[in-house]
Amino acid sequence: MSQNSGSSNELANQIMSIVDDSxxxxxxxxxxxxxxxxxxxxxxxxxxxxxxxxxxxxxEAEHTSESIGHIVVALLPIKHNLRxxxxxxxxxxxxxxxxxxxxxxxxxxxxGAYFKCSYDRFLEITDSGIPHDYDTTVELINGSIIKxxxxxxxxxxxxxxxxxxxxxxxxxxxxTPLIYSPYSRKFAKIVFSEDISISQIQAIHIPCxxxxxxxxxxxxxxxxxxxxxxxxxxxLPVSQAFSPEMLKQKALSSDTxxxxxxxxxxxxxSYKSKYACYPNEYIIFDGVGTxxxxxARDIKESCLYIMYDGQIKxxxxxxxxxxxxxxxxxxxxxxxxxxxxxxxxFKATTFIKRRLRSNADIIYSLSAFQQNEYNISIxxxxxxxxxxxxxxxxxxxNAHRYYKYQAEQYCYGEIERSILNTRALFCCLTFxxxxxxxxxxxxxxxxxxxxxxxEFHWVGRCE
Amino acid sequence: MSYIWENNNTQRQFIIDSRSMGxxxxxxxxxxxxxxxxxxxxxxxxxxxxxxxxxxxxxDNETLNAVTHYLALSERLYGDILKxxxxxxxxxxxxxxxxxxxxxMDYLSLTIQHQKMIVHxxxxxxxxxxxxxxxxxxxxxxxGRLYQTISGDEHFDDKxxxxxxxxxxxxxxxxxxxxxxxxxxxxxxTLFRLIKNLFADCTRLIVPVWGKYDFGIVGNEDLTHSxxxxxxxxxxx
Numbered sequence: 283m284s285q286n287s288g289s290s291n292e293l294a295n296q297i298m299s300i301v302d303d304s305x306x307x308x309x310x311x312x313x314x315x316x317x318x319x320x321x322x323x324x325x326x327x328x329x330x331x332x333x334x335x336x337x338x339x340x341x342e343a344e345h346t347s348e349s350i351g352h353i354v355v356a357l358l359p360i361k362h363n364l365r366x367x368x369x370x371x372x373x374x375x376x377x378x379x380x381x382x383x384x385x386x387x388x389x390x391x392x393x394g395a396y397f398k399c400s401y402d403r404f405l406e407i408t409d410s411g412i413p414h415d416y417d418t419t420v421e422l423i424n425g426s427i428i429k430x431x432x433x434x435x436x437x438x439x440x441x442x443x444x445x446x447x448x449x450x451x452x453x454x455x456x457x458t459p460l461i462y463s464p465y466s467r468k469f470a471k472i473v474f475s476e477d478i479s480i481s482q483i484q485a486i487h488i489p490c491x492x493x494x495x496x497x498x499x500x501x502x503x504x505x506x507x508x509x510x511x512x513x514x515x516x517x518l519p520v521s522q523a524f525s526p527e528m529l530k531q532k533a534l535s536s537d538t539x540x541x542x543x544x545x546x547x548x549x550x551x552s553y554k555s556k557y558a559c560y561p562n563e564y565i566i567f568d569g570v571g572t573x574x575x576x577x578a579r580d581i582k583e584s585c586l587y588i589m590y591d592g593q594i595k596x597x598x599x600x601x602x603x604x605x606x607x608x609x610x611x612x613x614x615x616x617x618x619x620x621x622x623x624x625x626x627x628f629k630a631t632t633f634i635k636r637r638l639r640s641n642a643d644i645i646y647s648l649s650a651f652q653q654n655e656y657n658i659s660i661x662x663x664x665x666x667x668x669x670x671x672x673x674x675x676x677x678x679x680n681a682h683r684y685y686k687y688q689a690e691q692y693c694y695g696e697i698e699r700s701i702l703n704t705r706a707l708f709c710c711l712t713f714x715x716x717x718x719x720x721x722x723x724x725x726x727x728x729x730x731x732x733x734x735x736x737e738f739h740w741v742g743r744c745e
Numbered sequence: 746m747s748y749i750w751e752n753n754n755t756q757r758q759f760i761i762d763s764r765s766m767g768x769x770x771x772x773x774x775x776x777x778x779x780x781x782x783x784x785x786x787x788x789x790x791x792x793x794x795x796x797x798x799x800x801x802x803x804x805d806n807e808t809l810n811a812v813t814h815y816l817a818l819s820e821r822l823y824g825d826i827l828k829x830x831x832x833x834x835x836x837x838x839x840x841x842x843x844x845x846x847x848x849x850m851d852y853l854s855l856t857i858q859h860q861k862m863i864v865h866x867x868x869x870x871x872x873x874x875x876x877x878x879x880x881x882x883x884x885x886x887x888x889g890r891l892y893q894t895i896s897g898d899e900h901f902d903d904k905x906x907x908x909x910x911x912x913x914x915x916x917x918x919x920x921x922x923x924x925x926x927x928x929x930x931x932x933x934x935t936l937f938r939l940i941k942n943l944f945a946d947c948t949r950l951i952v953p954v955w956g957k958y959d960f961g962i963v964g965n966e967d968l969t970h971s972x973x974x975x976x977x978x979x980x981x982x
Contacts, residue, residue, distance in 0.1 A: 336830040587769045632834050641942040645845040646838070660844035664784060666948055705950055 294322035355463035356623035366605035397468035399494035440466030464722035561585035627654040658715035709738035880944035928957035
């Protein structure tokens with residue numbers, strides 16, 4: 283800290299001026315100079331350590347929930363392997379029930395396209411209500427070329443997979459906004475006008491969309507640093523012999539113990555279990571709301587305590603593991619620069635604002651997003667309107683959204699991050715930068731603000 | 746516990762009580778020296794003492810007095826250090842541009858004394874859940890003069906005593922007028938802009954009105970110079 287170093291250096295200088303004025307020998311003076319300089323350095327270091335220690339404890343006291351860490355979603359060539367990265371969705375394995383039977387049957391046999399154009403343009407191409415047919419050239423493995431027409435249909439496979447993170451966030455009370463992956467939202471299935479065997483296709487060229495398309499599933503796939511393990515047989519708990527009192531004691535006495543906010547609620551849970559679980563792993567439970575589920579984690583012993591206060595026994599359905607990305611950071615930086623990878627860039631502020639009232643409050647809470655990898659900045663000036671201002675960035679459509687409005691929650695028991703519809707004023711933020719995915723980043727920021735700060739309806743413009 | 750660290754009265758009887766004592770009761774310390782002081786150190790020192798620590802042992806009053814003072818002083822030390830670190834964290838956030846460039850520049854152009862006041866208000870604002878009235882409090886403490894000017898504060902006219910700052914709401918315009926008797930200098934404008942940006946509700950229309958208006962009650966030194974006219978003790982626009 284500058285104050286510490288200032289005062290220590292000043293003191294050392296004062297002492298040295300006294301020494302210099304005295305009638306000591308030159309060697310003695312030199313010795314004392316070195317001694318006091320080293321002492322001042324030592325003291326600065328000690329005080330800085332102390333300060334950062336206390337600062338981190340303040341940070342911990344402010345941020346009660348866990349942090350899920352960096353989630354990277356990258357569009358990579360099929361043969362490109364990054365350590366710790368896994369395909370976001372395995373199309374050869376249908377693990378998600380889909381309403382659309384047609385899709386279900388043909389899961390194995392379709393080619394998807396990743397778009398890099400703006401979201402509005404993407405919807406115009408895929409979902410405008412008017413079927414668009416585009417001239418296509420299809421190259422087959424045997425060398426023959428077929429000319430036909432194709433159209434696109436929206437595909438939500440990746441978005442469904444992202445919902446796993448939303449469930450984890452609500453069960454574990456995670457504060458970090460979850461994901462930023464424009465490609466999973468701009469993904470559509472290609473439908474050909476002629477009957478072509480999918481497995482025979484080597485390449486597809488759609489000349490009039492060459493500016494809009496990023497890649498297809500023939501040679502690219504979306505990967506993320508998350509490993510999802512599906513549990514077909516129930517995962518066995520390590521033990522069931524613990525009491526809520528013991529957890530309370532642990533929470534009081536241990537530094538490596540984190541609990542979601544409900545850990546003290548419900549003194550006699552009907553169901554409790556202890557699982558072996560590393561700190562970067564999240565076991566997801568089926569069919570439970572967050573109200574009755576208490577989750578506590580012992581980081582040191584790598585175990586997870588679950589208490590559930592309900593009628594039925596709850597079962598773990600999936601285990602997700604978030605692999606840390608710092609050991610492969612070099613690759614990620616390059617991928618981010620090429621706009622192939624997207625990180626949930628969020629640097630939590632020291633203090634959490636409970637509500638936003640003044641200009642400074644808004645700027646402060648937005649500062650969590652200012653240090654992003656995409657050179658996008660959010661302007662300090664913003665405007666407040668009574669009506670929704672024109673020319674704002676459009677919202678993602680329902681299925682692509684990170685959150686739902688509360689009125690849209692039809693199904694009971696469905697876990698969604700939801701926001702209230704209030705008669706709040708509109709706060710319009712301005713996003714600056716040259717990144718082609720600026721609008722998507724803006725939507726990511728706006729969805730976080732809408733979810734956590736319902737004082738305003740957050741809307742944005744790009745400059 | 747403030748009584749304990751402020752008064753080293755060895756004659757007064759101290760009783761350590763872990764059962765019935767909460768922080769609120771402790772705060773209402775009886776002023777009468779003849780009454781015993783009930784202290785519950787377990788509230789804050791639960792990791793050092795278990796509940797049964799004092800139950801079997803009967804310490805004489807003087808030792809108990811010393812122990813309690815020691816605990817109270819160390820608690821105060823922790824509290825002070827924690828508060829100072831929080832203040833440092835806020836200061837660091839401002840300097841590192843987490844509050845935006847305008848606020849950073851405004852903050853750095855203030856005097857050290859005003860910087861300290863701003864940071865303490867920010868801490869209070871943060872700890873009290875961003876309450877609205879804090880802007881008015883900060884405004885009055887920076888621009889209002891309750892008794893006399895802070896001596897040596899060059900930004901204010903020494904003549905102004907009371908009523909040098911007023912807040913008036915105009916319903917028809919839905920605007921809040923902040924009258925400051927201080928001159929519209931670059932420093933004062935910066936200070937006002939800073940506290941407005943930091944604490945004021947950004948949906949409100951807030952208009953500063955600068956300068957000296959010689960309204961007031963002639964002959965009454967306290968009320969001679971005020972920003973808005975006074976009738977009786979009520980000021981009018």
